[in-house]
Amino acid sequence: MITRNPSLTEQVMANIKERIADDGFEDGRIPPETELANDLGVSRTTIRDALSRLEHEGRIYRRQGAGTFVNEQGLQIRSRLEEIWSYEQVLEDHGYTPSVRVLAETTVTPDPETVKALLLDDDDTVLMLEKLFLEDEEPVILTINLIPSKIFTDTDDTEAEMPPVYEFLERHANRTLSYYLSEIIPVALDKKLAAKLGVAPGTLAISFDEIGFDQNNEPVVRATSYFRDDLLRFRLMRRRAGA
Amino acid sequence: MITRNPSLTEQVMANIKERIADDGFEDGRIPPETELANDLGVSRTTIRDALSRLEHEGRIYRRQGAGTFVNEQGLQIRSRLEEIWSYEQVLEDHGYTPSVRVLAETTVTPDPETVKALLLDDDDTVLMLEKLFLEDEEPVILTINLIPSKIFTDTDDTEAEMPPVYEFLERHANRTLSYYLSEIIPVALDKKLAAKLGVAPGTLAISFDEIGFDQNNEPVVRATSYFRDDLLRFRLMRRRAGA
DNA sequence: AAGTGGTCTAGACCACTAT
DNA sequence: TAGTGGTCTAGACCACTTC
Numbered sequence: 001m002i003t004r005n006p007s008l009t010e011q012v013m014a015n016i017k018e019r020i021a022d023d024g025f026e027d028g029r030i031p032p033e034t035e036l037a038n039d040l041g042v043s044r045t046t047i048r049d050a051l052s053r054l055e056h057e058g059r060i061y062r063r064q065g066a067g068t069f070v071n072e073q074g075l076q077i078r079s080r081l082e083e084i085w086s087y088e089q090v091l092e093d094h095g096y097t098p099s100v101r102v103l104a105e106t107t108v109t110p111d112p113e114t115v116k117a118l119l120l121d122d123d124d125t126v127l128m129l130e131k132l133f134l135e136d137e138e139p140v141i142l143t144i145n146l147i148p149s150k151i152f153t154d155t156d157d158t159e160a161e162m163p164p165v166y167e168f169l170e171r172h173a174n175r176t177l178s179y180y181l182s183e184i185i186p187v188a189l190d191k192k193l194a195a196k197l198g199v200a201p202g203t204l205a206i207s208f209d210e211i212g213f214d215q216n217n218e219p220v221v222r223a224t225s226y227f228r229d230d231l232l233r234f235r236l237m238r239r240r241a242g243a
Numbered sequence: 244m245i246t247r248n249p250s251l252t253e254q255v256m257a258n259i260k261e262r263i264a265d266d267g268f269e270d271g272r273i274p275p276e277t278e279l280a281n282d283l284g285v286s287r288t289t290i291r292d293a294l295s296r297l298e299h300e301g302r303i304y305r306r307q308g309a310g311t312f313v314n315e316q317g318l319q320i321r322s323r324l325e326e327i328w329s330y331e332q333v334l335e336d337h338g339y340t341p342s343v344r345v346l347a348e349t350t351v352t353p354d355p356e357t358v359k360a361l362l363l364d365d366d367d368t369v370l371m372l373e374k375l376f377l378e379d380e381e382p383v384i385l386t387i388n389l390i391p392s393k394i395f396t397d398t399d400d401t402e403a404e405m406p407p408v409y410e411f412l413e414r415h416a417n418r419t420l421s422y423y424l425s426e427i428i429p430v431a432l433d434k435k436l437a438a439k440l441g442v443a444p445g446t447l448a449i450s451f452d453e454i455g456f457d458q459n460n461e462p463v464v465r466a467t468s469y470f471r472d473d474l475l476r477f478r479l480m481r482r483r484a485g486a
Numbered sequence: 487a488a489g490t491g492g493t494c495t496a497g498a499c500c501a502c503t504a505t
Numbered sequence: 506t507a508g509t510g511g512t513c514t515a516g517a518c519c520a521c522t523t524c
Contacts, residue, residue, distance in 0.1 A: 250492085250493065251493075251494070252494090285494080285495085286495045286496065286497095287495090287496085287497090288493095288494065288495070288496085289494060289495085292493090292494090306502090306503080307503075308501070308502035308503035309502080309503050309504075
């Protein structure tokens with residue numbers, strides 16, 4: 001039941017992205033907003049919507065009075081940390097062709113911290129989903145997801161392919177993942193984790209501890225993830241707040 | 244030469260933020276957009292602008308057809324990683340009253356990586372600015388800034404107080420810092436760094452390696468920063484791209 | 487002075503939620 | 506079915522850059 005004819009704004013974004021990729025703008029200069037509006041047959045407001053979002057994505061920059069330009073610097077970023085939505089996608093952005101291996105899929109009793117984070121009752125259980133993302137048999141990312149058992153709408157959850165968590169939640173719990181609150185933690189991998197990620201114990205890594213919220217702002221998943229620092233570096237764009 | 248009468252959108256944002264802080268919305272429900280527009284005497288477009296930005300900041304969330312609500316979860320975040328602009332502010336957000344100590348302020352020959360990052364010529368030098376941010380004599384953040392000597396417009400750069408880098412650049416180089424491209428790296432602090440941060444050698448920390456760009460999208464500063472993981476944790480909000 | 491992006495308005499219509 | 510947020514339009518005026 002996907003209802004999704006792309007909005008005009010999204011079509012404009014796609015159009016401009018293409019022209020950027022094809023190097024279709026002379027000197028990296030993007031035409032004036034009024035010209036784009038005329039050419040594409042939409043209002044200037046719609047054009048500005050699209051440009052604002054492209055600017056926020058780091059693909060262009062604008063200077064009042066001067067013009068709008070392609071941001072060559074921003075194009076360097078492959079995965080913008082704050083816009084990651086699936087690790088498969090992250091690996092693809094890095095030029096990999098990822099595979100996923102499910103290491104565990106069992107129902108367990110949650111630890112106190114998870115109980116608190118997911119607003120569980122004392123006798124609630126959670127589904128633990130441990131997944132390893134690999135590139136050509138080389139482990140890159142390890143994630144452990146904890147999802148309250150009680151939110152599942154079907155009991156038959158055996159799937160041949162394991163989809164990304166947000167898709168899993170839509171299919172089996174009828175929840176739409178809206179955003180994650182994430183904490184970034186530096187760790188030295190212990191024996192077990194190091195073995196799973198195929199590195200020496202004590203290797204440094206970035207770890208995420210995060211909680212995912214659904215469309216009603218209710219916590220639906222707690223995730224812990226570990227990343228091979230030698231294979232995957234996160235980048236982000238820091239801006240002035242409110243800009 | 245600050246020209247800054249707050250826009251209507253910003254005034255609306257401030258107004259709603261206040262009412263959120265004062266718990267002035269019953270059941271966390273924010274009035275309909277048309278009502279806000281009437282009450283505040285601005286167009287609905289302006290209201291929507293303000294609400295969009297508040298939503299992006301994680302302070303509210305919206306559900307089509309249902310309404311707009313205060314996001315209690317988002318209020319928990321003290322410093323949103325992607326919106327950090329000065330470390331003084333970060334520490335203040337954490338309830339600290341920070342002080343800054345300048346450890347070094349000298350002109351040096353840059354390493355090859357910095358030359359490349361800042362698009363320097365072979366004989367260019369950079370100003371190295373090493374600063375320590377403390378809370379009550381306890382070191383929390385160490386930053387090393389490298390700024391091309393050639394961009395300074397004045398030679399007299401002795402100041403009693405050391406301002407944040409973006410202010411320093413505005414004053415002495417007439418450049419407006421627009422954004423940083425940052426890379427997040429896990430590190431074990433070596434002897435020297437550990438000593439400066441007042442922890443044991445080998446202590447784990449998050450490190451940023453970043454390049455700051457000005458209003459013309461030219462690189463103007465390279466910064467390396469280290470954070471006491473036991474005193475300061477970075478959080479961020481991850482969303483679906485384009486949302 | 488001309489041209490660009492930045493802000494704001496007033497209004498139309500659509501998609502979705504609640505009841 | 507009424508009410509909410511989501512998208513889009515056409516146009517006005519302002520702030521800034523460029524020449």
